[in-house]
Amino acid sequence: MDPVDPAGEQGDQWDHAKGHLPSSPKSAASIVTNALHWHNVIMATASAGPGPNEAYLKLIANPENASLDIIAVHGMNTRNDLDHPNKAWTHQEPGIPQKSGTHWLRDLLPSSVPHARIMAYQYNANVAFDSSTAGVQEQAENLLQHILVEREKAHAHSRPMVFIAHSLGGIIVKHALATAYNTSSGERAAIYVFTFALFLFGVPHRGSSVPRQAWASIATRIFQLCGNSINASFLNSVTEGSSYAEQLEDGFKPLLGFYNVFTVCETKGEGAFGIIVPKESATLGAFSEDVYYPDRSHRTICKFRDSDDPVWQHVSEMLSRAAERAVRSTHYSSISDTRKAMLYTQVVRRQATQSIDKAIEQAQNTIKRLQTGHETTRELDQLVHAQTAEIFSYALSWGVIISYILSIISGSWLLLFVVRAIVSLPSPVVVTQTVEQGLERQQKIVHLTKQAIKALDSECHSAVQTYNTLQAFLVPGISVGTVSAANQLERVRPLQLDLDREIARTVQKAHKLAHLDLPESERRLKLVHKTVDKVKSLENADSATFWMEMSPYAEKEVEAERQHLVEKGAKDEDVSSCFCVIL
DSSP states (O other), X not given: OOOOOTTXXXXXXXXXXXXXXXXXXXXXXXXXXXXXXXXXXXXXXXOOSOOTTOOEEEEEEOOTTOOEEEEEEOOOOTTOOTTHHHHTTEEOOTTSOGGGSEEHHHHTHHHHSTTEEEEEEEOOOOTTTOTTSOOHHHHHHHHHHHHHHHHHHTTOTTOOEEEEEETTHHHHHHHHHHHHHTOSOHHHHHHHHTEEEEEEEXXXXXXXXXXXXXXXXXXXXXXXXXXXXXXXXXXXXXXXXXXXXXXXXXXXXXXXTTSEEEEEOOOSOOGGGOOSSOHHHHXXXXXXXXXXXXXXXXXXXXXXXXXXXXXXXXXXXXXXXXXXXXXXXXXXXXXXXXXXXXXXXXXXXXXXXXXXXXXXXXXXXXHHHHHHOOHHHHHHHHHHHHHHHHHHHHHHHHHHHHHHHHHHTTOGGGHHHHHHHHHTSOOHHHHHHHHHHHHHHHHHHHHHHHXXXXXXXXXXXXXXXXXXXXXXXXXXXXXXXXXXXXXXXXXXXHHHHHHHHHHHHHHHHHHHIIIIIHHHHHHHHHHHHHHHHHHHXXXXXXXXXXXXXXXXXXXXXXXXXXXXXXXXXXXXXXXXXXXXXXX
């Protein structure tokens, strides 16, 4: 099939006014398009499972205590391949079945960023074949909605995010972030606020140095590369005079300085088509943009052979570094300069029914709630205190006698003293009841710790929304009745400062619970489980046998705990520069 060039000699084949393909039955483009259209209809009718029109976030990796979300967005599906969302990220050696290829989001990325939840946005990218297919704007809206749902399910509203995008998938990401930036919804605003970095592979941006028709030409070349003609309605949305393209450029411009951008540019041509996305279009020109030029084409730029692939090793290093910085600086500090700027410059459209008095009352209640602490955290503190006190009591009363037993156990002639010491200790039945109660309490501590983390995260999310609501009253040109702008500032800014402080304090508390207290509580739970198993294995023994067996076990565990505390102390010194301490 002859390639279609909208900017060249065959540009008159495209009906820009009507926005659809030429209807000539003799046209090869029409024949292919019609055939593939009916193929889609037949496949959709025959299949009861998920079809290509369904958009969702596919979970690829979900480690326990994840502290980062990575979201990948593929480009257009130019071959109408139902498995395109997977193939877009998969390196395939010639002659080897597709399923055995290296899907780097699944096979390589989790090892580089082990603390990240990884998701891939699966959406209908068959814009070459169906004029009714949702376009960039609709898919960006879908992406935002799915991110909100997944973060709500995981209670991860304030978890930092990194986006990975290939080709025109990057346009969807940019549109989604621009939409979140210009929204009146606190939930959506959190998406752009908590985004830390963008990894863009061959994404065709429309910079000022690129001709107006360049983006449309690039999109067309992508389809020519695969032997298909692009959907005219899509092409019409990105050609000269397109309001969408201009709106996207204007909408994303305020965000250029907010994110760490890692751009990967193609340097190898695709046969006769040459470079699909030239560096002038592939780079954003952002202040914090790093540009990498691997020896890859547009189709291979985001595919890696294995962990020894030199290009992957470089990309992996950049991803690991960005992930570490995201968690450290974005966990997410409300006193971070970047975040303060993002929140302060956001124009939040005030709801007509919302008065400044109501907004102030909401802010005061939020601050009070943050200061008093969540009921779950208070219950957790009380339970931990009770557990610690009881353990200390047992250690004091039983420890002396156990140590005495151990010191004389080697001398059989001192057996009488051993028996007398054992009489002073509780019976196996009492010990069994005690350790089972301890196990129940420790299980509750772990459960409450997880609940407290979710509660604090939710409180932070609510506080950010409240902050944004107050910010609406500081937008130039907005006044409330007869209240002057100066009076609005006088009433609102002190509350925002209080919210800032309380958000920072709450984030520190959540970080301590998630990264220090929860791992320690789970470690202790395993230790208690081990002790319960040991005690139950001796529950039918007499007291003498029971304590003669338990004393060496107790000594061993006490020594292991002592060593753990020594190592933990050293680690605590090492992590004194952790961002939760710096904050």
